[in-house]
Amino acid sequence: MSRLSIIGITIVTVFVLVAIFAPWIAPQDIGATNLSMRYIGPSSAHWFGTDSTGRDIFSRVVFGARISLEVGIIVVVVSALVGTSIGAVAGFYSGWVDRFLSGYLFNVFLAFPGLLLAIALVAFLGAGLNKLILALCIIGWVGYARLIRAQVLKVREYDFVQAARALGAGDLRILFLHILPNAIQPLIVQASLGMAGAVLSEASLSFLGLGVPPPAPSWGVMIEEARDLSTLQAAPHALIFPGLAIALTVLAFNFVGDGLREYLDPRQRRR
Amino acid sequence: MRHKLLGLLRRAGILILVVWTVVSLVTILIELVPGDPAAAVLGDQATAEQLAQFRAKHGLDRPPFFFGFPREANGQRHPRWYGFDNRYADYWVAILHGDLGSSFRTDRPVLELILERYPATIELAIAAMLIAIGIAIPLGVVAGKNRGTWLDNGLSVIALVGISLPSFVIGPMLVYLFAVKLGWVAPSGRFDWSDIILPAFTLGAALSAILTRMVRSSVIEELNEGYVRTARAKGLSERTVVYKHVLKNGLIPVVTVLGLQLGVLLAGAIITEKIFGWPGLGLLLVEDGIGKRDFSVVQGCVLAISTTYIIANTLTDMIYRWLDPRIRVS
Numbered sequence: 001m002s003r004l005s006i007i008g009i010t011i012v013t014v015f016v017l018v019a020i021f022a023p024w025i026a027p028q029d030i031g032a033t034n035l036s037m038r039y040i041g042p043s044s045a046h047w048f049g050t051d052s053t054g055r056d057i058f059s060r061v062v063f064g065a066r067i068s069l070e071v072g073i074i075v076v077v078v079s080a081l082v083g084t085s086i087g088a089v090a091g092f093y094s095g096w097v098d099r100f101l102s103g104y105l106f107n108v109f110l111a112f113p114g115l116l117l118a119i120a121l122v123a124f125l126g127a128g129l130n131k132l133i134l135a136l137c138i139i140g141w142v143g144y145a146r147l148i149r150a151q152v153l154k155v156r157e158y159d160f161v162q163a164a165r166a167l168g169a170g171d172l173r174i175l176f177l178h179i180l181p182n183a184i185q186p187l188i189v190q191a192s193l194g195m196a197g198a199v200l201s202e203a204s205l206s207f208l209g210l211g212v213p214p215p216a217p218s219w220g221v222m223i224e225e226a227r228d229l230s231t232l233q234a235a236p237h238a239l240i241f242p243g244l245a246i247a248l249t250v251l252a253f254n255f256v257g258d259g260l261r262e263y264l265d266p267r268q269r270r271r
Numbered sequence: 272m273r274h275k276l277l278g279l280l281r282r283a284g285i286l287i288l289v290v291w292t293v294v295s296l297v298t299i300l301i302e303l304v305p306g307d308p309a310a311a312v313l314g315d316q317a318t319a320e321q322l323a324q325f326r327a328k329h330g331l332d333r334p335p336f337f338f339g340f341p342r343e344a345n346g347q348r349h350p351r352w353y354g355f356d357n358r359y360a361d362y363w364v365a366i367l368h369g370d371l372g373s374s375f376r377t378d379r380p381v382l383e384l385i386l387e388r389y390p391a392t393i394e395l396a397i398a399a400m401l402i403a404i405g406i407a408i409p410l411g412v413v414a415g416k417n418r419g420t421w422l423d424n425g426l427s428v429i430a431l432v433g434i435s436l437p438s439f440v441i442g443p444m445l446v447y448l449f450a451v452k453l454g455w456v457a458p459s460g461r462f463d464w465s466d467i468i469l470p471a472f473t474l475g476a477a478l479s480a481i482l483t484r485m486v487r488s489s490v491i492e493e494l495n496e497g498y499v500r501t502a503r504a505k506g507l508s509e510r511t512v513v514y515k516h517v518l519k520n521g522l523i524p525v526v527t528v529l530g531l532q533l534g535v536l537l538a539g540a541i542i543t544e545k546i547f548g549w550p551g552l553g554l555l556l557v558e559d560g561i562g563k564r565d566f567s568v569v570q571g572c573v574l575a576i577s578t579t580y581i582i583a584n585t586l587t588d589m590i591y592r593w594l595d596p597r598i599r600v601s
Contacts, residue, residue, distance in 0.1 A: 103285065104285070104288060104289075104292075107285060107288075107289050108288075108289050108292045108293065108296075111289045111290075111293055111577065111580070111581050111584075112293065112577050112580070113534060113535060113537070113538030113576070113577065113580050114538075115538050115539070115541070116538045116541070116573060116576055116577060116580075119541065119556070119557075119561075119573075120297070120300060120569065120573045121300075121303070123560070123561040123569050124300045124301065124303040124304050124566070124569070125303050125304075125305070126304075126305055196435075200437055203437065203439070204437065204439065204542060207439045207542065208541070208542065208545065208557055208561075209561075209562075210561070220439070223439055223440060223443065224439075226443070227439075227442075227443035227446070227546070229446075229451065229458060232443065232446060232447045232451050233451050236447050239440075239443050239444065239447065240444070243436075243440035243443075243444065246437060246440060247432070247435050247436045247437070247440060250435045250437070251431065251432065251435035254431070254434070254435060255431075
């Protein structure tokens with residue numbers, strides 16, 4: 001274990017705990033506005049200060065972790081399931097199935113810059129948490145599909161697969177019981193990096209006004225609200241704390257992903 | 272030779288298929304709008320007559336595709352064939368004539384709007400790239416030469432932070448520091464030459480971090496090559512060895528990443544342009560298109576950005592194959 005992945009795991013653990021226990025951790029009501037208390041700097045009463053309507057930024061950052069975690073987990077799980085199924089079919093059957101899936105379908109989804117496709121989908125579907133999650137899943141699955149296809153292509157040539165076939169095992173049994181369990185390891189790395197990507201994309205779309213609508217304490221929304229000039233002038237902390245939260249979370253998942261990659265691939269370990 | 276030609280044809284075929292699908296997806300995006308797009312654009316106040324007029328003007332009263340499952344008077348759905356009299360075919364005919372339709376709001380041709388904003392986005396993307404290269408090459412070389420020292424570790428951490436900090440965090444922080452606190456530059460707009468500095472830096476920050484890591488590992492790899500020993504043995508200064516020999520060879524993979532990143536920059540420019548009010552394609556998409564529910568503008572922008580992205584990636588791929596024969600063979 002490298003030092004960076006330990007830092008990563010620590011931050012991820014804190015992030016998950018904060019998200020789960022948000023109602024007990026947050027000291028104040030996240031929606032309670034109080035115009036006489038606006039733009040207050042960090043203090044013992046308001047650890048991260050207050051924003052332009054006097055809401056407690058610490059409580060909002062804490063609840064923001066919930067939104068990020070929810071989006072991240074759903075997007076990663078759904079994309080990984082869909083991607084793994086399609087990738088496994090492409091790798092296992094090869095031939096024209098593979099030529100259609102990896103030669104055409106994967107290329108189409110890779111041809112769009114991911115964020116642009118998500119923006120386009122949400123722009124037409126309308127903003128909202130569920131639509132944002134749907135859009136992120138639509139752009140997310142192809143990374144897993146490509147990975148699993150390559151893995152399945154490799155594993156299906158191994159002797160134990162030939163042996164299983166010689167013993168009379170069917171396609172589905174071979175694919176699910178013999179190939180996938182041996183092909184799935186790199187998926188963990190991809191999932192960890194995918195969490196970082198999903199958290200970042202959710203914040204980006206919410207920042208653009210295409211994600212979770214404003215009163216909700218999404219980190220992207222908080223940054224969007226904090227960046228007008230009068231707020232920047234009076235309360236830069238309203239920008240800095242949600243910004244730090246995003247950066248630390250993304251950084252931590254990237255550290256964990258890199259650490260896992262090194263751990264799972266002994267060839268990289270000694271560098 | 273024949274093999275090469277076939278490979279080229281196959282790649283061109285896939286490219287055409289991909290572009291066709293991307294355009295098709297964009298044209299039918301409007302079907303995703305919940306309810307009636309005309310009502311979404313005109314609002315609740317619009318009369319039935321206004322709605323009908325709007326639909327007729329933008330072809331929204333016509334069938335969307337060659338076939339469909341329209342709800343009939345008795346409430347049931349049956350498949351129906353419309354033939355070539357549909358919006359999808361119209362869209363293709365128009366595109367091939369260089370017509371992207373007209374804005375739902377201002378009636379101006381969408382192509383005109385896009386061409387007006389395109390140069391600003393390209394300018395921003397190129398400036399971001401130059402800044403990223405300017406930062407990454409010296410830092411990457413320093414880190415690679417001093418591998419494993421505190422200097423290298425420090426630079427690596429900075430690069431990681433640069434990758435993890437999203438532009439919508441860096442951008443407003445730069446605005447706070449340089450526009451609000453120091454007052455050196457304007458917080459937004461595109462009027463003075465200095466206005467490009469902050470947006471370009473914001474857009475280029477993540478790329479410079481990625482490039483720094485690449486230059487570093489490239490330099491480390493090349494420093495182990497035999498020609499470096501030869502160069503040192505014949506008495507060249509370390510400076511000449513690194514900057515004249517190592518860097519020249521080490522930059523090949525970096526060039527490819529640059530090409531691929533041009534497309535990423537174009538997409539990333541959407542957020543940067545919004546932060547700084549930079550009047551490019553991204554701002555057109557977000558403010559005039561999505562903000563005002565002007566769906567034809569959104570379609571046009573998505574089309575323009577994704578086509579540029581696809582072309583940039585294809586060109587990079589071709590240049591890379593041409594540069595590095597090892598890939599050409601495999």
